[in-house]
Amino acid sequence: MTLLAFVILLAAVVIGYVMNLRAARAIRDGGTRMHSLEGFHGGYAALMTLVPTFFLIIVWLLFQDTVITAIVKAGLPAGVLGGKGTGEVQLIMSEIRSIAGGRIFGTPEDWKLEAAEHLVALRELSGWLLVAVTAALASAMMYISRRTVAAEFRARQGVERILHGLMVSCAVVAIFVTIGIVASLLFETIRFFQMVPFWDFVLGTNWEPQIPIREDQVAAEGAFGMLPVFLGTLVIAFIAMFIATPIGLLSAVYLHEFASRRVRGVVKPVLEVLAGVPTVVYGFFAILVIAPAIRSFGDNFGLPIAPNTALAAGSVMGIMLIPFISSFADDALGAVPRSLRDGSLAVGATQAETISKVLFPAAIPGIVGGILLAVSRAIGETMIVVMAAGLIAKMTINPLDSVTTVTVQIVTLLIGDTAFDSPKTLAAFALGMVLFLMTLCINILALRIVRKYREIYD
Amino acid sequence: MFDVQKPETAVDQTAIKIAARNVQVFYGNTQAIKDVDVDIQDKTVTSFIGPSGCGKSTFLRCLNRMNDTIDSCRVEGEILLDGQDIYAPRVDPVQLRARVGMVFQKPNPFPKSIYDNVAYGPRIHGMARTKDEIDEVVEKSLRRAALWDEVKDRLDTPGTGLSGGQQQRLCIARAVATRPEVLLMDEPCSALDPIATAQVEELIDELKQRFSVVIVTHSMQQAARVSQKTAFFHLGNLVEYGDTNTIFTNPQDHRTESYITGRIG
Ligand SMILES: Nc1ncnc2c1ncn2[C@@H]1O[C@H](COP(=O)(O)OP(=O)(O)O)[C@@H](O)[C@H]1O
Ligand SMILES: [Mg+2]
Numbered sequence: 154m155t156l157l158a159f160v161i162l163l164a165a166v167v168i169g170y171v172m173n174l175r176a177a178r179a180i181r182d183g184g185t186r187m188h189s190l191e192g193f194h195g196g197y198a199a200l201m202t203l204v205p206t207f208f209l210i211i212v213w214l215l216f217q218d219t220v221i222t223a224i225v226k227a228g229l230p231a232g233v234l235g236g237k238g239t240g241e242v243q244l245i246m247s248e249i250r251s252i253a254g255g256r257i258f259g260t261p262e263d264w265k266l267e268a269a270e271h272l273v274a275l276r277e278l279s280g281w282l283l284v285a286v287t288a289a290l291a292s293a294m295m296y297i298s299r300r301t302v303a304a305e306f307r308a309r310q311g312v313e314r315i316l317h318g319l320m321v322s323c324a325v326v327a328i329f330v331t332i333g334i335v336a337s338l339l340f341e342t343i344r345f346f347q348m349v350p351f352w353d354f355v356l357g358t359n360w361e362p363q364i365p366i367r368e369d370q371v372a373a374e375g376a377f378g379m380l381p382v383f384l385g386t387l388v389i390a391f392i393a394m395f396i397a398t399p400i401g402l403l404s405a406v407y408l409h410e411f412a413s414r415r416v417r418g419v420v421k422p423v424l425e426v427l428a429g430v431p432t433v434v435y436g437f438f439a440i441l442v443i444a445p446a447i448r449s450f451g452d453n454f455g456l457p458i459a460p461n462t463a464l465a466a467g468s469v470m471g472i473m474l475i476p477f478i479s480s481f482a483d484d485a486l487g488a489v490p491r492s493l494r495d496g497s498l499a500v501g502a503t504q505a506e507t508i509s510k511v512l513f514p515a516a517i518p519g520i521v522g523g524i525l526l527a528v529s530r531a532i533g534e535t536m537i538v539v540m541a542a543g544l545i546a547k548m549t550i551n552p553l554d555s556v557t558t559v560t561v562q563i564v565t566l567l568i569g570d571t572a573f574d575s576p577k578t579l580a581a582f583a584l585g586m587v588l589f590l591m592t593l594c595i596n597i598l599a600l601r602i603v604r605k606y607r608e609i610y611d
Numbered sequence: 612m613f614d615v616q617k618p619e620t621a622v623d624q625t626a627i628k629i630a631a632r633n634v635q636v637f638y639g640n641t642q643a644i645k646d647v648d649v650d651i652q653d654k655t656v657t658s659f660i661g662p663s664g665c666g667k668s669t670f671l672r673c674l675n676r677m678n679d680t681i682d683s684c685r686v687e688g689e690i691l692l693d694g695q696d697i698y699a700p701r702v703d704p705v706q707l708r709a710r711v712g713m714v715f716q717k718p719n720p721f722p723k724s725i726y727d728n729v730a731y732g733p734r735i736h737g738m739a740r741t742k743d744e745i746d747e748v749v750e751k752s753l754r755r756a757a758l759w760d761e762v763k764d765r766l767d768t769p770g771t772g773l774s775g776g777q778q779q780r781l782c783i784a785r786a787v788a789t790r791p792e793v794l795l796m797d798e799p800c801s802a803l804d805p806i807a808t809a810q811v812e813e814l815i816d817e818l819k820q821r822f823s824v825v826i827v828t829h830s831m832q833q834a835a836r837v838s839q840k841t842a843f844f845h846l847g848n849l850v851e852y853g854d855t856n857t858i859f860t861n862p863q864d865h866r867t868e869s870y871i872t873g874r875i876g
Contacts, residue, residue, distance in 0.1 A: 414682075492719035496782065499677060500732035500789050501709030510731070515722050 154280030155214065158287040162206050165291035169198035169298060176302040185304040193308035198298035200315045206291045213283050221275045222246055228271055230264050338589060341582035348576040349377045354583060356380065360546035360557075362566060362577050377580050379587060381546035385463070385556035386591075389538060390531040392467025392552055393474055397531075398524060400471075401478030408479070409486045410508055428476035436540030439469035444541065451553065459543065459555040466541035467552065470534055474527045481523025485516035518603040525599035529592045535560040559584050628653040628793055628823040629674060634688035636669050636678065643669045647688075647849045649842055651793075656815055656824045658834035658855070661844035662870065667827045668716075670844070671795050674825065675711035676704040692793070709736055712791035716798040718778035720770035720785070725762050728770040728781055729753060732789035748788055756784035757814050776807025783814060787822075794818060796826040800833065812837050831871060835859050843867045 174195035181187050226234075226246065234242055245265075252261060252269035253276075301308070346354070357378015404424070408417055444465040451458035489512050497507040513520075543555030544565060566581040629651040636644035644666045651657050651674075659667040669678070676697060678684040690697050697707050709732070720728050729749045730739075739745040749766070753759040758780040762773070770781050779799060786794060796815070800808040815837045818824050828834050834841050835855060842852040843866075851858060851867045862868045 490719070492715060492717055493721060495677065495680065495713075495715060496719040496721065496785075497731070498680060499675065499708055499713035499715070500735070500785060501705050501707075502731075502735050503705050506735055510735075511721050 154284060155210070158210055158284050161284065161288050162203070162210065162291055165206070165288075165295055166199045166203050169202045169295040170195040172295070172299055173198035173302050176299065177308075180302070180304055187304050188306060189308040189310075193312050194302050194306070197301070197308040197311045197315075198295065200312060201298040202291050202294040204315060204319065205294060206287060209290055210283065210287060213279075213286070217276075217279050217283075221272065221279060222250075224275060225249065225268055225272050229268055233264055335589070338582055338586050341579055342586045344574075345576060345579035345583045348579065349583075353377060354379055354580075358548050360562070362562070362580055375576065377576065377583075379559075379584065381548045382557055382559050382562050382584065383587065384548060384550065385542070385546065386532055386558040386560070388463050388550050388552065388556055389467040389470065389542060389558055390528060392464060393470035393531045393534075394524070394528060396468050396471030397474035397478050397527060401475045401527075402482050402520065404475070405479040405482035405486060406508060406513075409483055410504060410512075424476040424479055427472070428480070430473075432473065432534065432536035433540070435469050435473050436537045438472075439465050439537060439541035443469055447553070456553065458553050461541060461543040461555045462553050463542065463556045464552040466538050469541060470531055470537050473534070473537065474531060477527050477530065478523055481526070482516070482520045485519025485523070486512055488519065489515045521602045522599050525595050525602070529595050532591055532595070533560065533588060535564060539564055559588050563588075626653040627651070628693065629825075630689075630691040630694075631670075631673075632689040632691070634670070634673060634686065634690060636666070636673060636687075637685045638669075638681070639683045643847055644673070645847045649849060649852055651823060651825060652840065653792075653823045654819055654821070655840055656819050656826060656838040657840040657842065658838035659825065659827045659842050659844060660829070660831060660834050660870070661850075663829065665844040666847045667844050668797050671797055671825060671827050672713075674793070674795055675708050675713055677708070677713060679704055709789050710791055711793040711795060712786035712789060714779070714782050714786050714794065714796040714799050716801055718775060718782050718802065720773070720778050720781050722769065722771055724767045725753075725770045725773070725781060726766040729784050729788050731785060736789060738789065752784040752788035753781075755787050755814075755817065756780045757810055757817075758784055774807075776803045776810060779803060779807065779811060780814065783811070783818075787818065791822060793823045793825065796824065798827050798829060801829070808833075831859070843870065845870070 174191050177187060177189075177191035177194035181191060226242075234245070237245075248261065249265055249268045249272060251258075252265060253272040301311075354377050357376060358380050359376040359378045360381050361376045363375060404420075408420055412420065444460065444462065447462055447465055448458050448460070493511055493515060494507055497511045498504075502510070538558045538561050542561055543557050544561065545555065546557050546562070547554060549556060563581045563584050566577060566584075627650045629649075631647055631649045631651075634644055634647040635642060647670060659671065661667055669684075672678045673686050673690060674697075678686055686698060692707070692711065696702070721731065723731070726749055729752050730745050733739045733745060733748045739748045750759060750763075753762065758777060761777060762781075770778065773781060779802070783794075783796075783799070800811050803811065812833065815824055815826065826834075826837065838855045840853070841855040841858040843850045843858065843862075843864075845866050851862060851864045853863075858867065859871060862871060
């Protein structure tokens with residue numbers, strides 16, 4: 154049914170386009186000078202038909218289920234829902250829906266079967282209604298735009314206005330999605346803080362979110378101090394950046410300035426492959442190669458080393474970030490005008506002096522931006538740390554100890570029993586909020602630095 | 612061979628600073644410069660003129676080995692600076708460029724302060740060590756580039772914030788700060804307005820007191836105004852070279868004559 158509506162829409166668009174095009178051509182052939190080319194008259198009709206009708210179909214599809222469910226619910230025999238909580242009502246409605254879909258379990262009561270039939274009928278009706286409304290709206294729009302065809306009609310501006318409006322609405326959608334995501338995060342976070350005091354979370358040094366689910370379970374009270382988790386994230390991100398920044402930058406400088414074309418032709422694709430490796434694979438690498446290596450290295454010196462070290466997770470994450478930083482720095486260096494390099498060489502600077510004194514400072518905004526984005530990624534990276542970092546939150550900055558990170562804790566909190574009203578689950582949202590705020594701050598910082606250097610260097 | 616005298620003594624107009632012999636330049640397989648022989652005199656302004664694409668810039672860039680930075684470029688023949696072959700294997704192009712400075716067509720100040728732009732060369736070459744010495748070099752160079760009075764109160768503002776003409780004079784100051792013996796200028800006025808052009812031309816006249824100046828220009832009036840010697844290039848050949856007066860009043864080659872009278876463009 155939906156498909157049919159789309160076919161009608163498509164046909165209307167094509168017909169509207171052709172009709173307006175023909176009409177405009179006829180006017181032009183009649184010898185009148187047109188304000189806009191015929192194509193714009195056609196395009197105007199197409200857009201005038203497409204945009205509102207498409208919008209209508211989308212809205213219809215989005216809301217039809219809600220409306221139909223409401224009608225079915227209203228049509229249920231009096232009393233069957235009496236005294237039931239929202240959860241139970243929802244269960245009943247989804248049972249009716251699955252009966253309507255042909256999946257019948259056991260022997261449902263008669264009123265449920267009736268309701269299911271009602272539902273099917275309504276869906277059928279809604280489908281036909283959609284087709285009818287689509288056809289009506291599309292032909293109305295076609296008619297309206299056909300009426301506009303005239304020598305002095307500004308179809309070109311009309312088309313531009315519609316396209317402009319479309320672009321604005323896309324931007325608005327993006328903004329609203331962002332706001333929606335942040336709002337849902339914020340909402341759950343607030344619920345969390347109703348159960349756990351804010352300062353206990355922010356300043357607490359103890360993270361033990363395992364709360365007894367049943368009365369008879371023996372478990373700790375549950376402590377939600379985020380500091381050790383936060384610290385773990387910082388330690389791992391720091392190790393990662395400590396490895397990725399110098400290697401990434403120097404490899405970019407080498408590739409950009411010194412490498413012969415042949416070397417560049419080999420190394421660049423290799424770096425790109427590195428960037429394309431899924432993070433799960435990096436996780437394997439951390440567990441199977443790096444962690445044992447660190448451990449046997451430590452054994453040689455008699456150092457006791459935890460099986461999951463921050464060093465292993467951080468260094469593998471650093472390897473992951475190398476191509477990221479390197480490609481940013483490469484682009485930034487490439488954007489420095491050749492004339493600056495020539496100017497430096499022409500006063501007798503060596504290539505290394507030219508790079509460090511002229512190219513690098515000029516490329517700094519791009520490089521710093523890249524590094525900060527890499528930091529954001531390091532903080533938000535999940536898979537590698539889930540596999541290679543530990544689970545137990547420890548207040549330590551020792552890279553050879555096992556630490557846990559914000560992302561790891563979010564994953565563990567949401568795996569398994571998830572009742573969305575226990576502080577254990579809601580803590581995940583609070584941690585998510587922390588993560589979001591961290592990356593937000595870093596990105597703002599990145600923008601500020603870039604802007605500051607722009608002011609100096611423009 | 613010539614004695615390398617630091618010519619604070621009487622100006623020897625005929626001392627030859629750069630001698631090019633049988634120079635060929637190739638970009639890949641295409642030849643951009645053919646059999647060029649030229650003697651550039653010390654303390655003289657020499658101008659290179661000719662239609663675009665005839666190889667003026669290419670030849671100019673041979674004189675301080677800036678062509679080394681272009682992978683496909685190959686130079687053959689001999690170019691002697693004070694009698695020494697600058698393409699000899701033991702010559703360091705980096706040191707050569709400190710002796711043979713260059714100013715480019717488009718002003719290219721570094722994204723640094725005016726002060727740091729001028730101090731860049733002296734610092735790199737260790738010519739001035741203390742703050743006072745650097746201050747002095749910066750002031751002297753900016754004065755020499757006729758820019759001092761305009762910028763002396765804002766030496767720490769970015770060089771890229773100056774106007775086009777000021778930027779070009781800043782680049783000249785940057786080039787003279789390393790105290791080169793030869794100054795190469797590739798169409799230094801092509802991006803400037805007439806007033807800035809006049810200032811730069813005046814400057815070039817000053818500079819020839821101390822340096823040998825080679826200037827590429829597509830303006831024949833400019834060549835006539837600033838230079839004592841003129842070389843006319845055409846399709847990679849050096850067609851005619853001589854006193855500027857002679858070239859403009861009594862050219863020997865018909866191609867020179869057609870170019871000067873505006874028939875080759
Ligand atoms: N980097 C380069 N690579 C290849 N060919 C070049 C390059 N630079 C200049 N050429 C060629 O060499 C010739 C001379 O160029 P150029 O010296 O810039 O001329 P002019 O400065 O007299 O206008 C031109 O034909 C030009 O296309
Ligand atoms: Mg040129």
